[in-house]
Amino acid sequence: MSDTPVIAVEGLSKVYDGGFQALKEVDLAIRRGEIFALLGPNGAGKTTLISVICGLVNASAGHVSVDGYDNVRHFREARSRIGLVPQELTSEAFSTVWDTVSFSRGLFGKPRDPVHIEKVLKSLSLWDKRRNRLITLSGGMKRRVLIAKALAHEPEILFLDEPTAGVDVELRRDMWEVVRGLRDNGVTIILTTHYIEEAEEMADRIGVIRAGELVLVEEKHELMRKLGRKELTLHLREPLTTVPERLAHHDLRLADDGHALVYTYDGRHNGDDDQAGIADLLADLEEAGIHFKDLHTRQSSLEEIFVSLVREKA
Numbered sequence: 202m203s204d205t206p207v208i209a210v211e212g213l214s215k216v217y218d219g220g221f222q223a224l225k226e227v228d229l230a231i232r233r234g235e236i237f238a239l240l241g242p243n244g245a246g247k248t249t250l251i252s253v254i255c256g257l258v259n260a261s262a263g264h265v266s267v268d269g270y271d272n273v274r275h276f277r278e279a280r281s282r283i284g285l286v287p288q289e290l291t292s293e294a295f296s297t298v299w300d301t302v303s304f305s306r307g308l309f310g311k312p313r314d315p316v317h318i319e320k321v322l323k324s325l326s327l328w329d330k331r332r333n334r335l336i337t338l339s340g341g342m343k344r345r346v347l348i349a350k351a352l353a354h355e356p357e358i359l360f361l362d363e364p365t366a367g368v369d370v371e372l373r374r375d376m377w378e379v380v381r382g383l384r385d386n387g388v389t390i391i392l393t394t395h396y397i398e399e400a401e402e403m404a405d406r407i408g409v410i411r412a413g414e415l416v417l418v419e420e421k422h423e424l425m426r427k428l429g430r431k432e433l434t435l436h437l438r439e440p441l442t443t444v445p446e447r448l449a450h451h452d453l454r455l456a457d458d459g460h461a462l463v464y465t466y467d468g469r470h471n472g473d474d475d476q477a478g479i480a481d482l483l484a485d486l487e488e489a490g491i492h493f494k495d496l497h498t499r500q501s502s503l504e505e506i507f508v509s510l511v512r513e514k515a
């Protein structure tokens with residue numbers, strides 16, 4: 202993986218006609234070969250950001266370079282490196298899979314290359330359906346056709362706008378496999394999603410956009426480690442009505458009508474600190490004569506982290 206970002210966004214702002222500012226001085230560097238998930242509430246500016254990077258919407262200020270090419274001055278070079286997967290198939294209902302995908306390649310001025318189209322269709326398990334008209338395909342296959350179209354001109358970078366919006370769980374997992382496969386073949390992937398689970402499952406890095414500002418860009422694991430909270434739940438033999446005074450210095454609360462004690466600790470202090478905290482707690486419990494019959498731990502999900510982040514910045 203080279204160090205030069207495959208996409209460099211600098212000081213990008215967008216004010217739409219009418220004066221609405223949808224992006225505010227966004228800086229972002231996408232690494233070659235990564236899966237980057239852009240998260241944000243409705244109207245945060247995700248689609249605007251993608252559209253500006255892809256050259257579909259003009260920026261009001263700032264620059265974007267794609268593989269070293271300025272996306273305005275060298276639009277063709279920049280755009281040819283990008284595949285864009287929209288949410289839905291428009292028109293073309295009566296074309297065949299093969300024709301639709303081949304046509305997309307032509308739009309980028311690339312010479313016909315049946316071998317490449319065959320490779321793309323096979324990689325997306327669409328080969329058997331190549332003679333089918335789009336109207337005869339299932340929802341999942343149509344989504345695959347969208348990806349095939351975006352890959353027809355051999356882009357290095359693939360943007361997926363809400364790749365699994367409104368699809369069932371099985372198809373979602375299936376799409377995740379497809380996207381991972383593309384990444385394994387060296388394609389850089391940028392996806393927007395409302396499903397935090399999707400980012401948690403797939404992304405190497407996560408960017409959170411809120412009201413046009415990129416409020417955070419972080420390695421997924423780092424984000425979960427830094428902001429994640431951990432919980433230890435002790436299921437008690439005898440229920441308690443209050444947390445005993447001698448345990449008050451631990452961060453404890455009662456749950457399950459006094460049948461459980463929940464100890465919350467910070468994901469930040471992984472390691473010795475926590476070990477000491479839990480060991481102290483257990484010793485104090487023993488001394489207080491509180492016995493438990495079972496315990497379990499959990500770590501906060503990206504969803505919880507995200508909700509607290511968006512709330513924090515509000």
Ligand SMILES: Nc1ncnc2c1ncn2[C@@H]1O[C@H](COP(=O)(O)OP(=O)(O)OP(=O)(O)O)[C@@H](O)[C@H]1O
Pocket residue numbers: 217218219221222223241242243244245246247248249250
């Ligand atoms: N052509 C336009 N003219 C004026 N305002 C626009 C235009 N397109 C988008 N906006 C506004 O810019 C803001 C960002 O929109 P954008 O579509 O980028 O958000 P998003 O994060 O993709 O949202 P969603 O998750 O709902 O798709 C919104 O307030 C939207 O109303």
